[in-house]
Amino acid sequence: MYWGTRSLAVLTLTMVGGMTGAGTLNADPPARIGRVSYLTGSVSLRPGSVDVWMPATLSYPLTTGTELWSDNNARAEVHFGGSAVWLGPKTLLDIQSLGNSETQLRLTQGSLYVRVPRVGRSGSYEIDTPTGALSLIQDGVYRVDIAPDGRRSTITVRQGRAQVTTSGGTMELAAGQSLLVADGNASVAAPMVAVATDGWELWAQSRYQAADQSPSLNYVSPDLVGFEALDDYGTWQTDAAYGPVWVPDVSADWAPYRFGFWNWVDPWGWTWIDDAPWGFAPSHYGRWAFLENRWAWTPGAIVDQSVYAPALVGFLGGSGLDLSVSLGNGGAVGWFPLAPGEIYIPSFRVSQDYFREINRSSVKVTDMDFSRIDPARISYRYRSIPHAVTVVSKETFTSGAPVSKAVLHVPPGALTRATVLGTTVPVRPDRQHVLPVSMSRSASRPPTAAVTRQVVTSRSAPPAGTTGEERRRASSGKGGAQQAAQQNPIERQQLLDRQARERADLEQRQQRELNKVQSPDLRQQALQRHAQEQADLARRHDTELQGFDRKRRG
Numbered sequence: 001m002y003w004g005t006r007s008l009a010v011l012t013l014t015m016v017g018g019m020t021g022a023g024t025l026n027a028d029p030p031a032r033i034g035r036v037s038y039l040t041g042s043v044s045l046r047p048g049s050v051d052v053w054m055p056a057t058l059s060y061p062l063t064t065g066t067e068l069w070s071d072n073n074a075r076a077e078v079h080f081g082g083s084a085v086w087l088g089p090k091t092l093l094d095i096q097s098l099g100n101s102e103t104q105l106r107l108t109q110g111s112l113y114v115r116v117p118r119v120g121r122s123g124s125y126e127i128d129t130p131t132g133a134l135s136l137i138q139d140g141v142y143r144v145d146i147a148p149d150g151r152r153s154t155i156t157v158r159q160g161r162a163q164v165t166t167s168g169g170t171m172e173l174a175a176g177q178s179l180l181v182a183d184g185n186a187s188v189a190a191p192m193v194a195v196a197t198d199g200w201e202l203w204a205q206s207r208y209q210a211a212d213q214s215p216s217l218n219y220v221s222p223d224l225v226g227f228e229a230l231d232d233y234g235t236w237q238t239d240a241a242y243g244p245v246w247v248p249d250v251s252a253d254w255a256p257y258r259f260g261f262w263n264w265v266d267p268w269g270w271t272w273i274d275d276a277p278w279g280f281a282p283s284h285y286g287r288w289a290f291l292e293n294r295w296a297w298t299p300g301a302i303v304d305q306s307v308y309a310p311a312l313v314g315f316l317g318g319s320g321l322d323l324s325v326s327l328g329n330g331g332a333v334g335w336f337p338l339a340p341g342e343i344y345i346p347s348f349r350v351s352q353d354y355f356r357e358i359n360r361s362s363v364k365v366t367d368m369d370f371s372r373i374d375p376a377r378i379s380y381r382y383r384s385i386p387h388a389v390t391v392v393s394k395e396t397f398t399s400g401a402p403v404s405k406a407v408l409h410v411p412p413g414a415l416t417r418a419t420v421l422g423t424t425v426p427v428r429p430d431r432q433h434v435l436p437v438s439m440s441r442s443a444s445r446p447p448t449a450a451v452t453r454q455v456v457t458s459r460s461a462p463p464a465g466t467t468g469e470e471r472r473r474a475s476s477g478k479g480g481a482q483q484a485a486q487q488n489p490i491e492r493q494q495l496l497d498r499q500a501r502e503r504a505d506l507e508q509r510q511q512r513e514l515n516k517v518q519s520p521d522l523r524q525q526a527l528q529r530h531a532q533e534q535a536d537l538a539r540r541h542d543t544e545l546q547g548f549d550r551k552r553r554g
Helices: 199-212 280-284 352-359 394-399 448-452 468-475 478-487 489-516 520-553
Strands: 009-013 034-040 043-046 067-070 075-079 084-087 091-098 102-116 124-128 133-136 140-146 152-159 161-166 169-174 177-182 234-239 243-248 260-265 269-274 287-291 294-298 313-317 332-337 363-368 390-393 419-422
Touching: 034 043, 067 075, 075 199, 084 091, 084 199, 102 199, 102 448, 133 140, 140 161, 152 161, 152 169, 161 177, 169 177, 234 294, 269 280, 332 394, 390 394, 448 489, 489 520
Parallel strands: 009 363, 102 124
Antiparallel strands: 034 075, 043 067, 067 091, 075 084, 084 102, 091 102, 102 140, 124 133, 133 161, 140 152, 152 177, 161 169, 234 243, 243 294, 260 269, 287 294, 313 332, 313 419, 332 390
């Protein structure tokens, strides 16, 4: 215990330069991802890469280090590729780890309803609370309720079987049982009859029962994140060439990857955030085809493990594109959707196994030597088709501004002169664009006490109260933070408490400033300045923690 089957296009290629050897599995990003699939009321998120709270959206990818807060009278539903959780009001959830073989969640306040239909497929599944850790043993449905002060937890097994770890030892719970744990100790000698079901839980049950009946499950894997949103916004049809395709109900000027914005999300890099409530699955899985004057999404073959991609597009750039639009010295960026059968080449370092798996649903790769692939020499189907290509300024692209409002007109023939850059753009977000413009609105924040509250875990976990970036370093063993936290828990917690107060003071000051600003332009400038201030504070706190850990280890 710790505190703290469809036809496939066949492609034989030779290996892309950025790939690593097959033995470097640890370099691969996770195939699984999370998505907020429903929200009502004020729901906020804090990505693991920045220490800034922003309004949650239905299309922002959730991964290790992301925190979610549902405020008073708010609710949220999150899908994690085959499993799902529901947040009640005033609930703080921290994704401690989301990998191919493990899920570790940190719940410090509020209520969480969990459904895991296939524990074996999800690997280990653990929920850590201030008074005990819940480890799922069987497929099932579970509920966890945490008192506002964090000193009392009620753990309930509706279906399945679980093990609860507290400071006093471990105990198993079977279906139909609850356990009340106060201050880390089981307050009853044995489990009791499960607590009664309330209206919020009945709502959560109705949500997963509806997802189980989704017509889309006839065409995609249940672990393909976002499938349930397709049913109400389009129709499934059968195409002679591609098999099942999904056709969205959209306007005539619609094109894939045009209505939304770009944001840098670690560890994948530039990631498409779609505006449509159904936009997650078609943006990150499968391919797009233009059939009979309309766009259709082709999910490809049903596979054992759906692998998330940040965006299945090819990028255009170079002087040929810049000269075709009047942008001064800023430059332009263009992109187009990959067509069925076209290979996706990750821009981030991955193993050969990962490369094969991320393309397996749409392309059958028969040769794993990719070292001589040059994207500029691939004949992409949609690279020079005006209704398929979207072009914006680099400023619009890197700032996370809405794309549809800033699309640039490109003269006929100019697209053929543009250079194919591959599947990413060789620029990173600058210091001014830590927070994407499209999400830079005021957001509710959880109580500081809930953020910094320690939890019980049944296995090693990153320390509480740090930013997502610090937690990732701790979980990977860098800096010895875990060892220092265990050797000096009081001193380190005091440092974390002080840092939390500094963050809270900064957030309160910034909120007071925003309350005085009336002009939209001035408000946007203030939000960008506030994002930079919070990022600077996070870096200073990071340096302090590293210094503390080095000193204690020495």
